[in-house]
Amino acid sequence: KQEVTQIPAALSVPEGENLVLNCSFTDSAIYNLQWFRQDPGKGLTSLLLIQSSQREQTSGRLNASLDKSSGRSTLYIAASQPGDSATYLCAVLAGRRALTFGSGTRLQVQP
Amino acid sequence: KAGVTQTPRYLIKTRGQQVTLSCSPISGHRSVSWYQQTPGQGLQFLFEYFSETQRNKGNFPGRFSGRQFSNSRSEMNVSTLELGDSALYLCASSLDTNQETQYFGPGTRLLVL
Numbered sequence: 001k002q003e004v005t006q007i008p009a010a011l012s013v014p015e016g017e018n019l020v021l022n023c024s025f026t027d028s029a030i031y032n033l034q035w036f037r038q039d040p041g042k043g044l045t046s047l048l049l050i051q052s053s054q055r056e057q058t059s060g061r062l063n064a065s066l067d068k069s070s071g072r073s074t075l076y077i078a079a080s081q082p083g084d085s086a087t088y089l090c091a092v093l094a095g096r097r098a099l100t101f102g103s104g105t106r107l108q109v110q111p
Numbered sequence: 112k113a114g115v116t117q118t119p120r121y122l123i124k125t126r127g128q129q130v131t132l133s134c135s136p137i138s139g140h141r142s143v144s145w146y147q148q149t150p151g152q153g154l155q156f157l158f159e160y161f162s163e164t165q166r167n168k169g170n171f172p173g174r175f176s177g178r179q180f181s182n183s184r185s186e187m188n189v190s191t192l193e194l195g196d197s198a199l200y201l202c203a204s205s206l207d208t209n210q211e212t213q214y215f216g217p218g219t220r221l222l223v224l
Contacts, residue, residue, distance in 0.1 A: 034212065043115075043201055044215040089154070096167040098144070098156035099203075099213060 002027045006090055006102035013080055014110050021075040021105045023090030028068050034099070035064050035075050036089040044089065048075070080109045113138065115204050115216035123222045129190040132219045136183050136204030143185040144213065145177060148199040157200075160185050161207060189221075197223045 003026045013019055023033070032051050036044040048057045048064040050073070056065040063076040077084060087106045091099040116135045124130050136143050145157040156169040160179035177187040183204075189196055199220050203213040 036215070041199075041220070043117075043217040044203075046212050046214060049212045091154075093213075096156075097142070097159050098167055098169065099146070099154075100156070101154040103153050 002030075002092060002094055002100045004090060004092055004100050004102040006088075006105050008105060009103065010106040010108075012108045012110060015080060015082060017080050017109075018076070018078050019080055019107070021077070021088050021090075021107070023073040023075070023102055025071045025073075025092050025100070027094065028071055030068065030092045030094045033064075033066055033073050033090065033092050035062075035073075036091065038087045038089060038104070040087075047088075077107075080107075082109050082111050085109050115202055115214050117200075117202050117216040117219050119219060120217065121220050121222075123224065124192050125224050126192055126194060128192050129188060130192060130221060131186055131188045132200055132202075132221075134185045134187075134202030134204075134216060136185070136202075137214055140204035140206055140214075141183050142205045142207050143179055143183060144203045144205075145185070145187050146201045146203065147171075148201060148218070149195075149197075154201070157187065192223045194223050197221060 005024045035047040050057045050066040061078040066073045087104040089104045091101045118133045142161045144159040148154045159167040163179045174190045179185045199218045201218045202216045205211045205213045
């Protein structure tokens, strides 16, 4: 059974700092890995999708990497801003076309 | 292009009642999935529909059911509501490949009293 773990569970940083969020998964037989952002009480916003054959994806200040063999992904956020404050979720898509989610990292960026 | 829409956004029900939630996917998307989010269990997969057929189902009791219409809109139904069914129910749509992003709606928040 696929399990996804995210560390840390919570993170507080001053504005402008670069930061890394970690995600690990137990079964490397995945189609892709997605990073999402969730604001309190809201739905999920897709940030980056990495196919199983890819190593990384970039969008603006965000960079996500994937090491399928070791079951790890990282989300790098450059020059953090207060507007980046949210919960970040990592999810893998495997057989059954069902996303398995981690429990998230709650990020607070202090002005 | 309009995003995934879900109605209603909020619901309050009492134990024993039933509820129906609706999801309209992004135009052209034929796959619709449902997820339940609770503070204790996080996000869990309920089921996925494609071309009016349920293709996959998560580990939820039979009280949870769904369907998909010919226009790809989907509904999920929960019968005999329990307090533990209080959650944010999220719908996601995607093209029918394993390489595509899943796009989520804003969710329906259900409170069971």
